[in-house]
Amino acid sequence: MSYEGIKKSQIESIWTRFVFQKFVYRGMDKSDLIFPFDPKKNPFEPYKIKIQKFFSIVDEICDAGHTFKIIEVHFGKKYYHDPKNLSVWSRRDLNKTGIDFTSIYKNAAEYADCWQGSQLKQNIKSLSECLLSNAKSEICSRILTKDDTDIIHELNDWVNKRGDSNPIVIHVRRDNDFFETSDQLLPLGTKDLFCQNVMDKIYKQKIDEHQDIISLLPNETEEFCCSICRPISEKEIFRIEIL
Numbered sequence: 001m002s003y004e005g006i007k008k009s010q011i012e013s014i015w016t017r018f019v020f021q022k023f024v025y026r027g028m029d030k031s032d033l034i035f036p037f038d039p040k041k042n043p044f045e046p047y048k049i050k051i052q053k054f055f056s057i058v059d060e061i062c063d064a065g066h067t068f069k070i071i072e073v074h075f076g077k078k079y080y081h082d083p084k085n086l087s088v089w090s091r092r093d094l095n096k097t098g099i100d101f102t103s104i105y106k107n108a109a110e111y112a113d114c115w116q117g118s119q120l121k122q123n124i125k126s127l128s129e130c131l132l133s134n135a136k137s138e139i140c141s142r143i144l145t146k147d148d149t150d151i152i153h154e155l156n157d158w159v160n161k162r163g164d165s166n167p168i169v170i171h172v173r174r175d176n177d178f179f180e181t182s183d184q185l186l187p188l189g190t191k192d193l194f195c196q197n198v199m200d201k202i203y204k205q206k207i208d209e210h211q212d213i214i215s216l217l218p219n220e221t222e223e224f225c226c227s228i229c230r231p232i233s234e235k236e237i238f239r240i241e242i243l
Contacts, residue, residue, distance in 0.1 A: 007213075008195065010213060011195050011198050012195065014213055014217075015175075015191050018174075018187035018217060019174045019175050019188060019189065019191075019194055020174075020175050021173065021175070022173070022174045022175075023172060023174060023238065024101040024103055024172050024174055024226060025102055025105050025108035025169050025170065025171060025172070026100065026101045026169070027107075027109055027110070027112030027113070027167065027168070027169050028112055028118070028167075028168060028170065029112070029118065029165050029166055029167060030166040030240075032118070033170070033240070035232075035233060035234045036232060037099065037232040038231040038232075039097055039227075039229055039231070040097075040231075044094060047158065048094065050151050050154065051124065052091070053151055054124065054128070054151055054152065054155055055087045057131070057144070057151070057152070058083055058084075058086075058087045058127055058131070059087055061131070061140060061144075062083055062087075064142075064143055065139060066134070066137065068083060068134065069081065069083075070083055070086060070126045070127065070130060072114075074110070074114040075110075083127060083130070086123045086126070086127060087127075089119070090119075090120050090124070093119060094120060096227075097229060098227030098228060098229045099229075099232065100226070100227050101170075101172060101225065101226050101228065102223055102224075102225050103218075103223055103224045103226075105169065107223060108170075109169050112168060112243060113167050113243055121159045124155050125159045125160065128152050128155055128156035129156060131144075132152060132153070166242070167242075167243040168240055168241060168242050168243060169243065170237055170239075171237070171239040172228075172232075172237055174188050174189075175188075175189065175190055175191070176188075176189075176190075176236060177189070177190050177193070178228055178230055178232070178236070179193065179226070179228070184218075185197055185198065185201045185216050186217070186218065186224055187217050187218070187220075198213060198216065201216055
């Protein structure tokens with residue numbers, strides 16, 4: 001099946017509508033933005049072993065029956081989190097590769113403003129402060145060793161040492177050539193790459209050439225996320241917006 005057979009001009013017009021000069025966004029703290037912005041330069045790596053131990057401590061205290069909720073207030077609204085869930089999510093984030101971006105600007109801006117651009121650091125901050133304030137409870141005092149307490153104090157000091165945050169939102173054009181193919185068809189990449197991804201999707205799923213190609217893309221009223229797995233240079237970023 002050729003490009004002509006699936007209306008190449010239609011695919012290209014869809015690329016122009018959904019990709020060309022459109023953006024994905026990342027909210028973060030400006031102090032963490034060092035060029036080249038490299039996913040292999042993980043700011044958590046020097047503390048990784050201690051962070052893993054820290055979440056094991058959280059799990060042990062939860063499993064022993066200590067019940068508590070993490071309460072965060074953002075934009076006047078309270079959020080309640082189960083510490084065990086924060087532990088699971090944080091371990092996942094700690095082992096993630098790639099630099100994550102979102103299709104919704106508001107989400108990126110709130111992420112930068114609420115969590116200094118790092119949900120993992122915020123989780124460590126909230127959990128460590130909670131454990132320290134409950135250190136004299138029956139379960140915590142029975143379980144926590146001196147080494148445990150030292151780790152909690154060290155990580156709490158680490159996430160708090162920078163003082164005031166400087167939240168930013170990074171704007172990256174969707175038509176950058178560093179977006180690669182994936183199992184999910186996303187409105188990303190150069191015109192040639194996008195067209196090829198549509199072709200591959202049609203071949204793979206044996207989609208009728210008369211089907212509306214837009215239906216293969218995520219709904220633009222809903223968020224989609226993507227990761228960039230190679231270093232990003234400063235010139236590849238369209239805008240760094242200080243909030």
